[in-house]
Amino acid sequence: MVPRKNSSFTFCRGLFYLGRMRLMSEFIPSFDEAKVEKKWQEIWYKDKYFHANDYSEKEKYYSLVEFPYPSGAGMHIGHIRAYLSLDVISRKRRMEGKNVLFPIGFDAFGLPTENYAIQNQIHPRTITDRNIKTFINQLKATGFSFDFSRMVDTTDPEYYRWTQWIFLKLYEHGLVYKNIAYVNFCPSCKVVLSNEESQGGKCDRCDNDVVQMEKAVWFLKITAYAEKLLQGLDELESSSRIRMEQEKWIGRSTGAYIKFPISCSDKSLKVFTTRPDTIYGATFMVIAPEHPYIEEFRDRIKNLDEIKAYQEQAMLKTEFERIELAKDKTGVKIEGVSAINPLTNKEIPIFISDYVMITYGTGAIMAVPAHDSRDFEFATKYKLPIVEVIKGGDITKEAYTDTEEGVLVNSPLIDGLSVEDAKKKIITYLEDNKLGEEAKQYRMKDWAFNRQRYWGEPIPIIYCDKCGIIPVPYEDLPVTLPMVEKFIPTDTGESPLANIESFVNCTCPKCGGPAKRETDTMPQWAGSSWYFLRYMDPHNHNELAAKEKMEYWGKVDWYNGGMEHVTRHLIYSRFWNQFLYDIGVTVHREPYKKRTAQGIILGSDNEKMSKSRGNVVNPMEIISEYGADTLRTFVLFISDYEMATPWNDLGLKGARRFLDKIWRMFPNVKPGDKYSHKLERMIHETIKGVSEDIENLKFNTAIAKMMTLVNEYNKMEELTTADYEVLLQILNPIAPHITEELWQMLGHETLLVHETYPTYDEAKLFKDEIDLVISVNGKVRDKITVDSQTTEEELKKLAVSTEKIQAFINGMTVVKIIVVPNKLINIVVK
């Protein structure tokens, strides 16, 4: 951005006033954004104007934004957009008489801080404190109306004591377990990653290749809440996109478990299928390379060497590679062991192939090549029989997977039925004959909950040689991070805490003997999974939050944040809240009433902002050049709030110009407690429009409407105080500093922040005269102004009688005339 030379705005406005001096009763100082904004920020924050009051008589309103990770780079323009929507809503709610809780805090555990600490030999605590300080200053410089007395910091032992407490509660209720698992490990960051953090086989953080590593992993049994999390979505008001992403992430599918007996054995192979109706078409079976039956039947398998070789090969591939190689399916037939289709009673072969995943369903499938494209591909390659059981497609060419039109064939029990009916009948048959049962499966997996890092919440678990795994007693919380000089990751994938003997060695709470602490820490998602509860009672030493306070504040009324947090964070936090509800800690099953998401601001080159691209916009530079009000107005004006949009430096000037215009019209304001007659209707329309637009996150059009009103004001010789005040009131939530200053300049002794939000009068929106468009065959040909009481019959007569219209319809037959009230008249001619 090109820095503005000096303060030419201020300079010129000074001149303007010199020229106008004689019109003014007193000299009006020019709008010095730096001075004015600082002045009001000091008043607001010092005098606690935005403090939320527990148990106030007023109706409560809880607005929540995703608390930031305090990175060293300071605030990003994205933070500004993310927080502005609810800052505007919160400010509006206060003016509407609500007791507003609009808190902020810091999600401060995390890898960048730890990495910076290692590189620069500064303790993460020092860095975090420094960064938080910067963030607070920047948030205040932007004029956000947060209640800064309720700040939380996830790295504060007083906070993470309760994060650990929740973990222990989950443990106590059997929702935590330890298991050996293949985990995604990033050799560069030396850290275990979740599936979500290693999408595409690349580390989320450093973009290096992720490898598979066998590790003992702490899991949270989130799958136990899959159904509840799905059902809870009915209580969450959100866009269809937000809802669908969550549904997809949980990923429920319904079908059946079916048991296929293994030949010459009393065992059977259990599969999950969503298409039990196609069972007569199951001509072979496929099991995942990791399937335990390989080991179980090793003595009967004639080609064990071949199978083992395939297994080993599959293990080498990451999940990502297995997907990448999807097009070319490979597999090996297991010689010596086969299965029996329980409905056809035919013996069918079993294959091992990596297109079946051990992590989903039972790790085994019944393959129906006629009606599943993957099975079709496999059957074609290995020349396996393809039997049509649903009529409607051409199975010589491709699998027929339609479930709407098809009719069952070659299936004695269910011939002639639709897919839907066949499913029901076959499930009943399977259940009656103990061959299977109706079943649900979820895509969601249990939450891998440990990381090998220093800068995270220690997992409160102790290992005792005698007593085994012992949870830290509640009264011993928090398990604090040791303040040490060194926190260097180990090469073995162990946490840096493992090197700190004073931390590791402890006594067993049960037998008092020597014991060792768990050295892994929690993932960054932990602290953010319950922070909205802490805001309601942030300084409580005895519990995570007092129940009475949670009862008063209730659900979060409106939660805004990024689209990227709609699955992981939102589901994790809903899970914890639901669990806490089930054990009687929280008062609502679902934590949020409404969730919205802002669109991202791209660089001016339409690419995602990044340091390497050099297209990053620094909001603080804009504030020091143009002021916070200009930044706020522009960020909200730039486009639809929920859409991604490129940044544009030049547009800032438009926002500043708009505010300047309002500032400059101050001398034209003359005492008067009524709206100017000429402006009255437009003022009412604007109040209505702006208020509705704000509620719908349409800040861009709300500002456009105020700009239009200001343009009208500018045409007036004089304005009444009423005209001017109402503008300041509706603009205040968006540009709070300049409006507050002008409000004071009008002689008010109380702050605009506490003023009531203007209302409009429906009756004043009524128009005596309306402009109508007359079109002929859909093309606009003329415009007329008529009395709003004119009847439809009169309108029709009027329409055909104008000179212009006559010229168009002369010599033609009028077929019909359509009148759309208040909009247009269309004459259809031949």
Place this chain on the structure above:
RNA sequence: GCGGGCGUGGCGAAAUUGGCAGACGCGCUAGACUUAGGAUCUAGUUCUUAUGAGUGCAGGUUCAAGUCCUGUCGCCCGCACCA
């Protein structure tokens, strides 16, 4: 591959139930004022042969389509051998 969204001037974008396409802003052009500036004010600004044409493209429904339907192309986001 599946699911969702988007495609409108030189640019960011507007446009209830289908009803004047381009509100508002940026930029640009011309003029005014002037202490010569990146200030302010006034007028203009989709294209055009001045008749029309025009919302990615091709059809359709309708008195009327940016909006609804069918097909197609392009971009973005999410999920991805999920059985």
